[in-house]
Amino acid sequence: MTAGLELAVRPQAVIFDMDGLMLDSERALLGCLAQAGAEAGHDLPQAFLLSLIGSSDALTRQRIAGQIGADAVDGLLRASYARYDVLVAAGVPHRPGIVELLELLAAHGVPRAVATSTRRPLALRKLESAGLLGYFEHVATSSDVAHPKPAPDIYLLAARSLGVDPRHCLALEDSPTGVRAALAAGMTVVQVPDLLEPDAGVRALGHAIAGSLHDVRGLLQPLLSA
Known part of the structure:
Protein backbone atom coordinates (compact mmCIF):
# COMPACT_ATOMS: atom_id res chain seq x y z
CA MET A 1 0.00 0.00 0.00
CA THR A 2 1.37 3.40 -0.98
CA ALA A 3 -0.26 6.80 -1.16
CA GLY A 4 1.49 9.98 -2.22
CA LEU A 5 4.81 8.24 -1.70
CA GLU A 6 7.40 10.71 -2.89
CA LEU A 7 9.88 13.20 -1.46
CA ALA A 8 11.00 16.30 -3.31
CA VAL A 9 14.28 16.82 -1.48
CA ARG A 10 16.71 14.93 0.73
CA PRO A 11 15.72 15.32 4.40
CA GLN A 12 18.28 16.95 6.69
CA ALA A 13 17.25 14.61 9.53
CA VAL A 14 14.91 11.66 10.07
CA ILE A 15 12.82 11.37 13.25
CA PHE A 16 11.48 7.92 14.15
CA ASP A 17 8.54 6.91 16.26
CA MET A 18 9.36 3.76 18.25
CA ASP A 19 6.43 1.50 19.11
CA GLY A 20 4.77 -0.03 16.07
CA LEU A 21 7.19 1.72 13.72
CA MET A 22 10.61 0.34 14.68
CA LEU A 23 9.57 -2.26 17.23
CA ASP A 24 6.74 -4.80 17.07
CA SER A 25 5.81 -3.67 20.57
CA GLY A 91 14.38 -7.80 23.12
CA VAL A 92 11.17 -6.72 21.40
CA PRO A 93 11.20 -7.91 17.77
CA HIS A 94 11.99 -5.39 15.05
CA ARG A 95 9.52 -4.24 12.45
CA PRO A 96 10.69 -5.48 9.03
CA GLY A 97 13.25 -3.26 7.33
CA ILE A 98 14.20 -1.04 10.27
CA VAL A 99 17.87 -2.06 10.48
CA GLU A 100 18.39 -1.73 6.73
CA LEU A 101 16.84 1.76 6.80
CA LEU A 102 18.93 2.88 9.76
CA GLU A 103 22.09 1.53 8.16
CA LEU A 104 21.33 3.46 4.96
CA LEU A 105 20.85 6.72 6.86
CA ALA A 106 23.97 6.16 8.94
CA ALA A 107 26.05 5.42 5.84
CA HIS A 108 24.98 8.75 4.34
CA GLY A 109 25.43 10.75 7.53
CA VAL A 110 21.77 11.67 7.98
CA PRO A 111 21.09 12.66 11.63
CA ARG A 112 18.55 10.48 13.41
CA ALA A 113 16.43 10.83 16.56
CA VAL A 114 13.55 9.03 18.26
CA ALA A 115 10.26 10.71 19.21
CA THR A 116 8.21 8.36 21.39
CA SER A 117 5.21 8.58 23.70
CA THR A 118 6.84 5.98 25.95
CA ARG A 119 8.40 7.24 29.19
CA ARG A 120 12.18 7.67 29.07
CA PRO A 121 13.39 4.75 31.25
CA LEU A 122 11.29 2.16 29.41
CA ALA A 123 12.03 3.70 26.00
CA LEU A 124 15.78 3.45 26.56
CA ARG A 125 15.48 -0.13 27.84
CA LYS A 126 13.45 -1.16 24.80
CA LEU A 127 15.83 0.43 22.31
CA GLU A 128 18.88 -0.97 24.08
CA SER A 129 17.55 -4.52 24.36
CA ALA A 130 16.47 -4.43 20.71
CA GLY A 131 19.96 -3.29 19.65
CA LEU A 132 18.75 -0.01 18.14
CA LEU A 133 19.79 2.64 20.67
CA GLY A 134 23.22 3.19 19.14
CA TYR A 135 21.73 4.31 15.84
CA PHE A 136 20.36 7.54 17.34
CA GLU A 137 21.91 10.81 18.42
CA HIS A 138 18.94 11.67 20.62
CA VAL A 139 15.82 10.09 22.13
CA ALA A 140 12.89 12.40 22.90
CA THR A 141 10.21 10.86 25.14
CA SER A 142 6.98 11.85 26.85
CA SER A 143 9.05 12.29 30.04
CA ASP A 144 10.77 15.26 28.41
CA VAL A 145 7.81 17.40 27.31
CA ALA A 146 4.73 19.04 28.77
CA HIS A 147 2.29 17.69 26.20
CA PRO A 148 2.34 14.20 24.59
CA LYS A 149 1.31 13.34 21.05
CA PRO A 150 -0.81 14.48 19.20
CA ALA A 151 0.76 17.74 20.42
CA PRO A 152 3.96 18.48 18.45
CA ASP A 153 6.21 18.85 21.53
CA ILE A 154 8.09 15.55 21.25
CA TYR A 155 8.84 16.08 17.57
CA LEU A 156 9.91 19.68 18.10
CA LEU A 157 12.27 18.56 20.87
CA ALA A 158 13.75 15.83 18.67
CA ALA A 159 14.43 18.32 15.85
CA ARG A 160 15.89 20.87 18.24
CA SER A 161 18.20 18.28 19.74
CA LEU A 162 19.61 17.59 16.27
CA GLY A 163 19.86 21.28 15.41
CA VAL A 164 17.61 20.87 12.37
CA ASP A 165 14.61 23.00 11.45
CA PRO A 166 11.46 20.82 11.71
CA ARG A 167 10.54 21.83 8.15
CA HIS A 168 13.61 19.96 6.93
CA CYS A 169 12.91 16.79 8.95
CA LEU A 170 11.25 13.61 7.76
CA ALA A 171 9.10 11.96 10.43
CA LEU A 172 8.23 8.26 10.27
CA GLU A 173 5.12 7.15 12.16
CA ASP A 174 2.69 4.25 12.34
CA SER A 175 -0.25 5.70 14.29
CA PRO A 176 -2.72 8.47 13.43
CA THR A 177 -1.90 10.17 16.74
CA GLY A 178 1.78 10.30 15.86
CA VAL A 179 1.08 11.47 12.32
CA ARG A 180 -0.90 14.41 13.67
CA ALA A 181 1.90 15.28 16.10
CA ALA A 182 4.57 15.30 13.40
CA LEU A 183 2.42 17.29 10.98
CA ALA A 184 1.70 19.82 13.72
CA ALA A 185 5.47 20.18 14.16
CA GLY A 186 5.72 21.15 10.48
CA MET A 187 7.55 18.02 9.35
CA THR A 188 7.22 15.94 6.21
CA VAL A 189 5.54 12.70 7.32
CA VAL A 190 5.53 9.17 5.96
CA GLN A 191 3.19 6.79 7.76
CA VAL A 192 3.93 3.07 7.86
CA PRO A 193 0.76 1.59 9.42
CA ASP A 194 1.01 -1.38 11.73
CA LEU A 195 -2.15 -2.54 13.54
CA LEU A 196 -4.31 0.42 12.55
CA GLU A 197 -5.10 1.02 8.91
CA PRO A 198 -5.54 4.75 8.17
CA ASP A 199 -9.18 5.70 7.76
CA ALA A 200 -10.54 8.40 5.46
CA GLY A 201 -9.94 11.09 8.07
CA VAL A 202 -6.28 10.16 8.42
CA ARG A 203 -5.76 9.90 4.66
CA ALA A 204 -7.25 13.38 4.29
CA LEU A 205 -4.31 14.80 6.25
CA GLY A 206 -2.35 14.61 3.00
CA HIS A 207 0.83 12.88 4.14
CA ALA A 208 2.48 9.93 2.39
CA ILE A 209 1.60 6.37 3.38
CA ALA A 210 4.00 3.48 2.79
CA GLY A 211 3.43 -0.25 2.93
CA SER A 212 6.66 -1.00 4.78
CA LEU A 213 9.97 0.39 5.96
CA HIS A 214 11.51 -1.30 2.92
CA ASP A 215 9.37 1.06 0.81
CA VAL A 216 10.67 4.02 2.82
CA ARG A 217 14.24 2.89 2.22
CA GLY A 218 13.52 2.66 -1.51
CA LEU A 219 12.09 6.17 -1.39
CA LEU A 220 15.20 7.61 0.28
CA GLN A 221 17.89 5.65 -1.56
CA PRO A 222 17.95 7.78 -4.76
CA LEU A 223 17.82 11.06 -2.82
CA LEU A 224 20.76 10.06 -0.63
CA SER A 225 22.81 8.75 -3.53
CA ALA A 226 22.32 11.82 -5.75
Whole structure:
Protein backbone atom coordinates (compact mmCIF):
# COMPACT_ATOMS: atom_id res chain seq x y z
CA MET A 1 0.00 0.00 0.00
CA THR A 2 1.37 3.40 -0.98
CA ALA A 3 -0.26 6.80 -1.16
CA GLY A 4 1.49 9.98 -2.22
CA LEU A 5 4.81 8.24 -1.70
CA GLU A 6 7.40 10.71 -2.89
CA LEU A 7 9.88 13.20 -1.46
CA ALA A 8 11.00 16.30 -3.31
CA VAL A 9 14.28 16.82 -1.48
CA ARG A 10 16.71 14.93 0.73
CA PRO A 11 15.72 15.32 4.40
CA GLN A 12 18.28 16.95 6.69
CA ALA A 13 17.25 14.61 9.53
CA VAL A 14 14.91 11.66 10.07
CA ILE A 15 12.82 11.37 13.25
CA PHE A 16 11.48 7.92 14.15
CA ASP A 17 8.54 6.91 16.26
CA MET A 18 9.36 3.76 18.25
CA ASP A 19 6.43 1.50 19.11
CA GLY A 20 4.77 -0.03 16.07
CA LEU A 21 7.19 1.72 13.72
CA MET A 22 10.61 0.34 14.68
CA LEU A 23 9.57 -2.26 17.23
CA ASP A 24 6.74 -4.80 17.07
CA SER A 25 5.81 -3.67 20.57
CA GLU A 26 2.22 -2.53 20.07
CA ARG A 27 1.16 -6.08 19.31
CA ALA A 28 3.14 -7.38 22.29
CA LEU A 29 1.79 -4.85 24.80
CA LEU A 30 -1.82 -5.21 23.69
CA GLY A 31 -1.41 -8.97 24.01
CA CYS A 32 -0.16 -8.54 27.57
CA LEU A 33 -3.12 -6.30 28.41
CA ALA A 34 -5.55 -8.80 26.91
CA GLN A 35 -4.04 -11.71 28.83
CA ALA A 36 -3.97 -9.82 32.13
CA GLY A 37 -7.52 -8.62 31.57
CA ALA A 38 -8.82 -12.11 30.81
CA GLU A 39 -7.18 -13.52 33.93
CA ALA A 40 -8.82 -10.80 36.06
CA GLY A 41 -12.22 -11.22 34.41
CA HIS A 42 -12.23 -7.88 32.58
CA ASP A 43 -13.73 -7.39 29.14
CA LEU A 44 -11.17 -5.72 26.87
CA PRO A 45 -12.48 -6.01 23.30
CA GLN A 46 -9.99 -5.90 20.44
CA ALA A 47 -11.47 -2.64 19.16
CA PHE A 48 -10.90 -1.05 22.56
CA LEU A 49 -7.31 -2.28 22.73
CA LEU A 50 -6.60 -0.91 19.26
CA SER A 51 -7.96 2.48 20.35
CA LEU A 52 -5.08 2.72 22.84
CA ILE A 53 -2.41 2.74 20.13
CA GLY A 54 -0.41 5.96 20.13
CA SER A 55 -1.82 7.15 23.46
CA SER A 56 0.32 8.51 26.27
CA ASP A 57 0.60 6.56 29.53
CA ALA A 58 -1.82 8.96 31.24
CA LEU A 59 -4.43 8.73 28.50
CA THR A 60 -4.08 4.93 28.34
CA ARG A 61 -4.72 4.72 32.08
CA GLN A 62 -7.73 7.03 31.76
CA ARG A 63 -9.25 4.99 28.94
CA ILE A 64 -8.74 1.68 30.72
CA ALA A 65 -10.35 3.15 33.85
CA GLY A 66 -13.37 4.05 31.76
CA GLN A 67 -13.56 0.48 30.51
CA ILE A 68 -13.06 -1.53 33.72
CA GLY A 69 -13.38 1.01 36.56
CA ALA A 70 -10.77 3.16 38.30
CA ASP A 71 -10.29 0.72 41.19
CA ALA A 72 -9.17 -2.08 38.86
CA VAL A 73 -6.68 -0.11 36.74
CA ASP A 74 -3.58 -0.40 38.93
CA GLY A 75 -3.86 -4.17 39.29
CA LEU A 76 -4.42 -4.69 35.57
CA LEU A 77 -1.49 -2.48 34.59
CA ARG A 78 0.84 -4.13 37.11
CA ALA A 79 -0.01 -7.56 35.76
CA SER A 80 0.29 -6.54 32.12
CA TYR A 81 3.55 -4.61 32.59
CA ALA A 82 5.07 -7.53 34.47
CA ARG A 83 4.45 -9.67 31.39
CA TYR A 84 5.69 -6.92 29.11
CA ASP A 85 8.91 -6.40 31.07
CA VAL A 86 9.84 -10.02 30.37
CA LEU A 87 9.39 -9.42 26.64
CA VAL A 88 11.36 -6.16 26.75
CA ALA A 89 14.27 -7.82 28.57
CA ALA A 90 14.42 -10.47 25.85
CA GLY A 91 14.38 -7.80 23.12
CA VAL A 92 11.17 -6.72 21.40
CA PRO A 93 11.20 -7.91 17.77
CA HIS A 94 11.99 -5.39 15.05
CA ARG A 95 9.52 -4.24 12.45
CA PRO A 96 10.69 -5.48 9.03
CA GLY A 97 13.25 -3.26 7.33
CA ILE A 98 14.20 -1.04 10.27
CA VAL A 99 17.87 -2.06 10.48
CA GLU A 100 18.39 -1.73 6.73
CA LEU A 101 16.84 1.76 6.80
CA LEU A 102 18.93 2.88 9.76
CA GLU A 103 22.09 1.53 8.16
CA LEU A 104 21.33 3.46 4.96
CA LEU A 105 20.85 6.72 6.86
CA ALA A 106 23.97 6.16 8.94
CA ALA A 107 26.05 5.42 5.84
CA HIS A 108 24.98 8.75 4.34
CA GLY A 109 25.43 10.75 7.53
CA VAL A 110 21.77 11.67 7.98
CA PRO A 111 21.09 12.66 11.63
CA ARG A 112 18.55 10.48 13.41
CA ALA A 113 16.43 10.83 16.56
CA VAL A 114 13.55 9.03 18.26
CA ALA A 115 10.26 10.71 19.21
CA THR A 116 8.21 8.36 21.39
CA SER A 117 5.21 8.58 23.70
CA THR A 118 6.84 5.98 25.95
CA ARG A 119 8.40 7.24 29.19
CA ARG A 120 12.18 7.67 29.07
CA PRO A 121 13.39 4.75 31.25
CA LEU A 122 11.29 2.16 29.41
CA ALA A 123 12.03 3.70 26.00
CA LEU A 124 15.78 3.45 26.56
CA ARG A 125 15.48 -0.13 27.84
CA LYS A 126 13.45 -1.16 24.80
CA LEU A 127 15.83 0.43 22.31
CA GLU A 128 18.88 -0.97 24.08
CA SER A 129 17.55 -4.52 24.36
CA ALA A 130 16.47 -4.43 20.71
CA GLY A 131 19.96 -3.29 19.65
CA LEU A 132 18.75 -0.01 18.14
CA LEU A 133 19.79 2.64 20.67
CA GLY A 134 23.22 3.19 19.14
CA TYR A 135 21.73 4.31 15.84
CA PHE A 136 20.36 7.54 17.34
CA GLU A 137 21.91 10.81 18.42
CA HIS A 138 18.94 11.67 20.62
CA VAL A 139 15.82 10.09 22.13
CA ALA A 140 12.89 12.40 22.90
CA THR A 141 10.21 10.86 25.14
CA SER A 142 6.98 11.85 26.85
CA SER A 143 9.05 12.29 30.04
CA ASP A 144 10.77 15.26 28.41
CA VAL A 145 7.81 17.40 27.31
CA ALA A 146 4.73 19.04 28.77
CA HIS A 147 2.29 17.69 26.20
CA PRO A 148 2.34 14.20 24.59
CA LYS A 149 1.31 13.34 21.05
CA PRO A 150 -0.81 14.48 19.20
CA ALA A 151 0.76 17.74 20.42
CA PRO A 152 3.96 18.48 18.45
CA ASP A 153 6.21 18.85 21.53
CA ILE A 154 8.09 15.55 21.25
CA TYR A 155 8.84 16.08 17.57
CA LEU A 156 9.91 19.68 18.10
CA LEU A 157 12.27 18.56 20.87
CA ALA A 158 13.75 15.83 18.67
CA ALA A 159 14.43 18.32 15.85
CA ARG A 160 15.89 20.87 18.24
CA SER A 161 18.20 18.28 19.74
CA LEU A 162 19.61 17.59 16.27
CA GLY A 163 19.86 21.28 15.41
CA VAL A 164 17.61 20.87 12.37
CA ASP A 165 14.61 23.00 11.45
CA PRO A 166 11.46 20.82 11.71
CA ARG A 167 10.54 21.83 8.15
CA HIS A 168 13.61 19.96 6.93
CA CYS A 169 12.91 16.79 8.95
CA LEU A 170 11.25 13.61 7.76
CA ALA A 171 9.10 11.96 10.43
CA LEU A 172 8.23 8.26 10.27
CA GLU A 173 5.12 7.15 12.16
CA ASP A 174 2.69 4.25 12.34
CA SER A 175 -0.25 5.70 14.29
CA PRO A 176 -2.72 8.47 13.43
CA THR A 177 -1.90 10.17 16.74
CA GLY A 178 1.78 10.30 15.86
CA VAL A 179 1.08 11.47 12.32
CA ARG A 180 -0.90 14.41 13.67
CA ALA A 181 1.90 15.28 16.10
CA ALA A 182 4.57 15.30 13.40
CA LEU A 183 2.42 17.29 10.98
CA ALA A 184 1.70 19.82 13.72
CA ALA A 185 5.47 20.18 14.16
CA GLY A 186 5.72 21.15 10.48
CA MET A 187 7.55 18.02 9.35
CA THR A 188 7.22 15.94 6.21
CA VAL A 189 5.54 12.70 7.32
CA VAL A 190 5.53 9.17 5.96
CA GLN A 191 3.19 6.79 7.76
CA VAL A 192 3.93 3.07 7.86
CA PRO A 193 0.76 1.59 9.42
CA ASP A 194 1.01 -1.38 11.73
CA LEU A 195 -2.15 -2.54 13.54
CA LEU A 196 -4.31 0.42 12.55
CA GLU A 197 -5.10 1.02 8.91
CA PRO A 198 -5.54 4.75 8.17
CA ASP A 199 -9.18 5.70 7.76
CA ALA A 200 -10.54 8.40 5.46
CA GLY A 201 -9.94 11.09 8.07
CA VAL A 202 -6.28 10.16 8.42
CA ARG A 203 -5.76 9.90 4.66
CA ALA A 204 -7.25 13.38 4.29
CA LEU A 205 -4.31 14.80 6.25
CA GLY A 206 -2.35 14.61 3.00
CA HIS A 207 0.83 12.88 4.14
CA ALA A 208 2.48 9.93 2.39
CA ILE A 209 1.60 6.37 3.38
CA ALA A 210 4.00 3.48 2.79
CA GLY A 211 3.43 -0.25 2.93
CA SER A 212 6.66 -1.00 4.78
CA LEU A 213 9.97 0.39 5.96
CA HIS A 214 11.51 -1.30 2.92
CA ASP A 215 9.37 1.06 0.81
CA VAL A 216 10.67 4.02 2.82
CA ARG A 217 14.24 2.89 2.22
CA GLY A 218 13.52 2.66 -1.51
CA LEU A 219 12.09 6.17 -1.39
CA LEU A 220 15.20 7.61 0.28
CA GLN A 221 17.89 5.65 -1.56
CA PRO A 222 17.95 7.78 -4.76
CA LEU A 223 17.82 11.06 -2.82
CA LEU A 224 20.76 10.06 -0.63
CA SER A 225 22.81 8.75 -3.53
CA ALA A 226 22.32 11.82 -5.75
